[in-house]
Amino acid sequence: MKALVWHATNDVRVERVPDPTILNPRDAIIKITTTAICGSDLHLLDGYIPTMQAGDILGHEFMGEVVEVGRENTKLAVGDRVVVPFTIACGHCFFCEKQLWSLCDNSNPNAWMAEKLYGYTTSGLFGYSHLTGGYAGGQAQYARVPFADVGPLKIPAGLADEQVLFLSDIFPTGYMAAENCDIQPGDTIAVWGCGPVGQMAIRSAFLLGAERVIAIDDVPERIRLAQKGGAEVLNFADEDIFERLKALTGGRGPDACIDAVGLEAHGATLDAYVDKVKAAAFLATDRPSALRQAIHACRKGGIVSIPGVYGGFLDKIPFGAAFQKGLTFRMGQTHMMKYMQPLLARIERGEIDPSFVITHRLPLDDAPRGYQMFKNKQDECIKVVLQPHETVH
């Protein structure tokens, strides 16, 4: 089959690789009909995530048709159309039973690696370094899905791939970020980053009853899309974000702040440039300027919700502000299986159509070009969807 393979920082290629096979009794093999490039894939492209190996197949947002099931998998049948969540969970451990699916004890074959870095292991992830299992990803024509009787969600015939594809990651991720804000009547939610997750968080905050959403970015097409979703937008390139947020909220500050940027924040402030130098010199691993701003701007007793990915060590976090203002922090990889079914219901009821973020549709062969476009925000690129079985034009 064909697959998008990581070779080195800024070097991904489409190659012929062997087809996947059933390796464990609860596995399934999916023929992928639609897949996507995620913002977090750019962290891999840019070499920010350790434990990548040349030859790793990327991709964790995919859906398709079941073509083979393992002998212990009684939930799926050949021919089922499914969306596959990016987190892998066993369904039976303490954490799965508590709906903390992304913290599954049993799905990371390299648990020891994660234990060295984080103390305890989290769940396995598709196509996201060996720290989270080294599972081959879904920017490919086929994928093997472990514990496939837990994760994949069956999709009714009436819905198009593009309407449901983002149930694989960004819609539940944006939604959980908004749900973590514990939104009360009258609340103002500030969202740093108007990439695909930020866009989903904006719309989810309104679905959950937010009075106002204020989004922060500097990319014109992303700002326009956020405005279309009902958000007021601040451009960090030419506005003092803290002062503007304060002014817009009667001096109170946002009730909750969402950092939908993560470890590669490109701020326009001095600390952002210092972070860039430090990361380049390996003095810090992550660049958290959006997070600093969110902590500083959040109202007293408010919530900082972090769907943006962090992987290592952060420098100069204003912890004093967080402590003195009594902030609550909520974060982590999305507990996918808790959200997929209810969010599918919202899509079926017509409350939201997550395909609004798609700007580019490419055959898998063009994936390396898609990565470059997405990374450099060329051609107003916000979200790239790939068709693995379509041949190059």
Added chain:
Amino acid sequence: MTAEVNVAGVERWASALGGAALAAYGVKQMREERGLAGAVIAAAGGVLIARGGSGHCPMYAAAGFTTANGGSDTRAALGARRGVTVDEVVTINAPAEQLFAFWRNFSQLPSFMDHLVSVEQMDYRRSHWVAKAPAGRTVQWDAEIINEIPGELIGWRTLDGADVVSAGSVRFTRAPAGRGTEVHVRLQYDPPAGKIGATVAWIMGHEPSQTIREDLRRFKQLMEAGEVPTIAGQPRGKQSLLNYD
């Protein structure tokens, strides 16, 4: 000097209560003119009462092990502080009885202990173990169970004459408020010098506790998820000579 406490907890109380029942039964037999047998039973009951009361069992001491203080029987079984001791623990979301039953069926141990090839039960107490050794060879030994409390504890050690001198125990204790079962493994081994010693060192690796931790992790994965997660055999692209890490 007071005798060392080597019987603990439930077992100690069970010993005392069981002993009392046995003694009463023995005294009753004596009254019913079955003199000698009754006296023996009553005496045995008396020993159990004493064991329960004092927390010391002369037979346990002779066999060289204890169930008190978290079952430090391995050290005693090997006679002294010798060799390497490994203590590891994992919490598994399953009842103790189920975990005990799986473990007690020794032939199933190779399904999660990577270095084992096979374990064969010779009789109720004795078993024959075959483990991997360098260069595709194997190393073998016989072991016996020296302690068993159903649902709670299994203790074993290698039989005299085995090349590998080791002892181990696995304890199953209930975690609080439905959090499953804590599985505590203690392993002590005393590798002899020479080739066999090198083999044992090879089996246990540079970090014996990591080896046991991975065994316990696979046990947990099997018991909770029904399978051990793997990526061995999945597709991947061409690898360059240099692997980026």
